[in-house]
Amino acid sequence: MRLKDRLxxxxxxxxxxxxxLVALECARCLIKNGYQNKxxxxxxxxxxxxxxxxxxxxxxxxxxxxxxxxxxxxxxxMPERYHDEVEHHARNYGFRQxxxxxxxxxxxxxGQELLLEQENHPRLSFVLETSKNDPTWLDMMxxxxxxxxxxxxxxxxxxxxxxxxxxxxxxxxxxxxxTLNFHKDPKETCGELWDLHALPTDLYKENEEGELQxxxxxxMAFSAWxxxxxxxxxxxxxxxxxxxxxxxxxxxxxFLCDDEGDNISEKNRLFAEMTGAYWVWKNETxxxxxxxxxxxxxxxxxxxxxxxxxxxxIDALLTTPRYVPGGIRDMFLEETPVKRVVYHxxxxxxxxxxxxxxxxxxxxxxxxxxxxxxMVIARSKVYDDYCAWIFPILFRMMEIDKEIDYGHEEDxxxxxxxxxxxxxxxxxxxxxxxxxxxxxxFTSI
Numbered sequence: 001m002r003l004k005d006r007l008x009x010x011x012x013x014x015x016x017x018x019x020x021l022v023a024l025e026c027a028r029c030l031i032k033n034g035y036q037n038k039x040x041x042x043x044x045x046x047x048x049x050x051x052x053x054x055x056x057x058x059x060x061x062x063x064x065x066x067x068x069x070x071x072x073x074x075x076x077x078m079p080e081r082y083h084d085e086v087e088h089h090a091r092n093y094g095f096r097q098x099x100x101x102x103x104x105x106x107x108x109x110x111g112q113e114l115l116l117e118q119e120n121h122p123r124l125s126f127v128l129e130t131s132k133n134d135p136t137w138l139d140m141m142x143x144x145x146x147x148x149x150x151x152x153x154x155x156x157x158x159x160x161x162x163x164x165x166x167x168x169x170x171x172x173x174x175x176x177x178x179t180l181n182f183h184k185d186p187k188e189t190c191g192e193l194w195d196l197h198a199l200p201t202d203l204y205k206e207n208e209e210g211e212l213q214x215x216x217x218x219x220m221a222f223s224a225w226x227x228x229x230x231x232x233x234x235x236x237x238x239x240x241x242x243x244x245x246x247x248x249x250x251x252x253x254x255f256l257c258d259d260e261g262d263n264i265s266e267k268n269r270l271f272a273e274m275t276g277a278y279w280v281w282k283n284e285t286x287x288x289x290x291x292x293x294x295x296x297x298x299x300x301x302x303x304x305x306x307x308x309x310x311x312x313x314i315d316a317l318l319t320t321p322r323y324v325p326g327g328i329r330d331m332f333l334e335e336t337p338v339k340r341v342v343y344h345x346x347x348x349x350x351x352x353x354x355x356x357x358x359x360x361x362x363x364x365x366x367x368x369x370x371x372x373x374x375m376v377i378a379r380s381k382v383y384d385d386y387c388a389w390i391f392p393i394l395f396r397m398m399e400i401d402k403e404i405d406y407g408h409e410e411d412x413x414x415x416x417x418x419x420x421x422x423x424x425x426x427x428x429x430x431x432x433x434x435x436x437x438x439x440x441x442f443t444s445i
Contacts, residue, residue: 010099015072017043017086019050019059020337021165022106023077027055028169029109040065040072045089049339049411062090069094077101107136107164114138114162114170121174125182128162133300134442137161140323142182158195158437160186160369161322167334168326176325180368189369190321191430196301196438199308212238216306217287218377219256221276222295223268224249238306239293244268244276267398272415273374274394281387284380291317291377297440299377305438309377315433316378316386316426318371319440329365332420338413341406342397346417349396354389361424370423374415375440382433390421 014035016023019042030039043062044050050059065072074095076083080102087098111130115138118128126140140162166173187193219242243249245268246257258275259265262282268275277292284290289309293299299317309317324331333340351358378386394414401408426435 012071018077026077073097111164123178133439189367194436196436199312201304201308216289221273269410270414272412314436321369336416342413345400
């Protein structure tokens with residue numbers, strides 16, 4: 001449903017609760033639909049770490065709007081997991097009228113706008129399509145994809161992910177996208193990629209389950225926020241749920257916990273799913289391939305494709321690359337809810353721990369394609385080498401935080417940085433590793 005339809009019976013003025021990407025795009029949508037004069041501003045629970053204004057409207061604490069509470073409808077514009085908490089907080093200050101807007105809702109609204117807008121840009125080297133796997137992104141397909149058969153179905157058959165919610169407005173996004181060479185530019189960045197679903201397989205084993213868990217062990221990171229019933233429902237033989245940050249939780253769910261064995265579970269509020277990645281590195285030694293997915297994001301891979309990894313000499317399986325108009329660095333600085341000091345702390349950590357990579361990393365940050373979500377499946381030796389490279393940098397970032405008194409202990413900024421570092425690691429090893437990609441399935445539960 002269009003946002004305009006959801007607001008048609010609402011009287012009075014509008015207050016947007018949130019100050020990041022969902023809230024920004026909500027404001028743009030409201031302005032486009034003629035609601036500019038009804039918006040009074042943006043509300044947040046705390047000012048620290050938030051901008052002073054968005055799209056010309058002030059950002060204030062929710063209690064600063066108390067005098068107008070009876071005349072305001074609060075649009076809660078942020079990921080769904082925070083909705084109940086912020087509604088309860090707003091009700092404490094007298095607010096009673098709410099519209100809840102999830103990330104998925106805003107992405108669907110914006111995605112439809114982008115699909116229409118592309119018709120105004122005939123110079124694009126790609127076309128946009130709705131993604132059936134992740135509604136928060138669009139799929140971008142080459143205008144002139146080459147259709148070759150069998151083992152030769154490689155780069156030309158791949159697609160990439162196009163942002164729906166973005167810090168740049170859609171006019172700027174399309175202007176930058178018109179300069180993209182769909183077939184050349186991503187290959188120059190990422191190297192030769194293989195479409196997982198186009199790899200040849202041993203058809204005689206297609207319907208034999210066998211011992212897939214001996215071939216591949218993918219650990220599914222979940223936390224105390226998540227619904228364990230759904231974890232159990234979705235689980236396959238090679239998916240192993242692991243509760244991350246378990247040493248910080250009062251409740252254990254009966255699955256594997258990341259505070260067992262060699263672990264960094266206590267760092268979860270900064271490292272997020274990367275405490276799970278560390279556990280896999282240090283404790284999984286039995287499978288040929290190992291890796292990590294998320295509770296709501298699962299690699300799209302079939303039983304026969306698991307076997308196809310080794311049969312085709314694949315070293316690492318990553319998620320479909322995302323295209324970021326304007327470059328990875330600016331996207332990170334503008335969109336992630338962490339401060340610029342985190343980016344500079346990451347550069348400092350690289351220069352001290354892996355100085356040979358600093359210049360190349362900074363150059364890569366100006367590119368426009370990256371592998372998202374810290375989701376990696378790789379040969380056990382490759383996975384271990386990746387972790388042996390990235391974790392010393394992440395640990396050094398924590399030390400730098402203490403040295404400069406950064407003071408943010410629960411903002412997951414180490415995990416946000418890890419996403420860039422993970423992508424860079426496989427880009428820098430693009431000639432050494434044979435890399436395949438596949439989409440992930442996003443679930444909104």
